[in-house]
Amino acid sequence: MNIQLSPRLKVIADCVIGAKSMADIGTDHGYLPVTLVAGNQVSTAIAVDVNKMPLEKTKKIISTHGLEKSIETRLGSGLSVLEPGEVEVIVIAGMGGLLIRDCLKADSAVAQNTKKLILQPMNNQKILRRYLEENGYQITREELAQEDERIYEVMVVEPGEMVFTNPLEYDLGHHFMANKHPLLKALIDRKISLEEKIRENTRGKDTSFARQQFLASEAYIKKLNEVKKCL
Numbered sequence: 001m002n003i004q005l006s007p008r009l010k011v012i013a014d015c016v017i018g019a020k021s022m023a024d025i026g027t028d029h030g031y032l033p034v035t036l037v038a039g040n041q042v043s044t045a046i047a048v049d050v051n052k053m054p055l056e057k058t059k060k061i062i063s064t065h066g067l068e069k070s071i072e073t074r075l076g077s078g079l080s081v082l083e084p085g086e087v088e089v090i091v092i093a094g095m096g097g098l099l100i101r102d103c104l105k106a107d108s109a110v111a112q113n114t115k116k117l118i119l120q121p122m123n124n125q126k127i128l129r130r131y132l133e134e135n136g137y138q139i140t141r142e143e144l145a146q147e148d149e150r151i152y153e154v155m156v157v158e159p160g161e162m163v164f165t166n167p168l169e170y171d172l173g174h175h176f177m178a179n180k181h182p183l184l185k186a187l188i189d190r191k192i193s194l195e196e197k198i199r200e201n202t203r204g205k206d207t208s209f210a211r212q213q214f215l216a217s218e219a220y221i222k223k224l225n226e227v228k229k230c231l
C-alpha cells in the first residue's frame with residue numbers, strides 16, 4: 001500500500017526530516033511514522049495513541065510495510081508513554097490546541113528534553129503560542145498548509161525563550177511579518193471569514209456579552225484587514 005500524505009501531513013513530515021528518531025502522538029492511521037521510516041527519512045519511530053482502535057490500524061499498516069523492527073506502537077495518553085530524551089522529535093498533530101497544551105503540561109520533563117516538537121493544533125493556536133512563550137519554549141519555524149479552504153498552522157518548537165512583540169503574532173504566527181509565508185494572506189482571509197461569522201451572530205443582540213463580542217470582532221477584523229494591506 002502506497003501512502004499519499006495530505007498537504008498538511010506532508011508539511012509536518014518535511015519538518016521532521018533530519019531527525020534519527022521520532023514519536024507521533026495521536027498517530028491514528030500511522031501514516032506519518034510509516035512514510036518517514038519507509039522513506040529512510042527517520043530510522044526509528046514510536047507511534048502513540050490513547051485509543052486501541054487507531055493503534056490497531058497503525059499496527060496493520062506497519063506490518064504491511066514490514067517495519068515492525070523500526071516502528072514501535074504504544075497505547076497511552078500524550079507524552080506519558082515516553083522517557084525524557086527518548087526520541088529527537090515529537091509530533092502532536094491534528095488535535096485541539098488545548099489538548100496539545102495539556103499534553104506538554106502533563107509531561108513537561110519529556111517535552112523539555114526533546115530537541116524538536118512539531119505541533120499542529122486544529123484550533124486555539126493563540127492559547128498554545130502563549131503557553132509556549134510563558135513556559136520555556138521557542139518557535140523556531142512556522143509553516144502553513146492548505147487543504148481546500150482550510151489553512152493548517154504548523155509550529156516547530158524547541159526548548160528556549162521567545163518574546164512576542166506584536167499581539168497578532170499569537171494568532172498569525174511568531175514573526176509572521178518577517179516570514180511572510182506564501183499562505184499568510186489565505187490564513188488571514190480564513191480568520192476574517194471565521195470572525196465575520198462570530199460578528200454576525202452577535203450583531204444587534206441585547207446582552208452586554210454580545211455587544212462586547214461584536215465590538216471585539218469588528219476591531220479584530222479591522223486589524224486583520226490592515227495587516228493584509230501591508231503584505
Ligand SMILES: C[S@@+](CC[C@H](N)C(=O)[O-])C[C@H]1O[C@@H](n2cnc3c(N)ncnc32)[C@H](O)[C@@H]1O
Nearest residue numbers: 025026027028049050051054076077078093094
Ligand atoms: C484527528 S486524529 C489525528 C491523527 C494524526 N495525528 C493526524 O494529524 O492526521 C487524533 C488522534 O489522536 C488520538 N488522541 C486523542 N487524545 C489523545 C491523547 N491524549 N494521547 C494520545 N492520542 C490521543 C485519537 O485517538 C486520534 O487517533
